[in-house]
């Protein structure tokens with residue numbers, strides 16, 4: 001198994017935005033939100049992401065742009081060795097990293 005590479009937007013309005021690449025160990029069935037939790041636990045706890053229901057597709061809080069398409073981070077599964085770019089939703093006001101304002 002090969003690690004997953006996530007290219008994630010970091011920053012805020014004051015600092016500006018940059019893509020930072022993270023390598024996460026791949027495991028069968030890991031979601032992109034799980035991979036982000038792994039980064040928060042092992043690399044940088046300040047990585048900001050919004051979520052609530054985790055995999056029920058009910059809250060819509062984890063919506064983000066994944067390789068340019070709107071996706072739910074909690075339900076999209078990573079594949080072995082995948083490289084993915086993740087950005088905050090363009091249709092919501094940006095707060096920090098992957099966090100946007102919920103209407």
Ligand code: FES
Pocket residue numbers: 050051052053054055056057058059060061062063072073074075
């Ligand atoms: S965390 Fe609720 S839809 Fe993903």
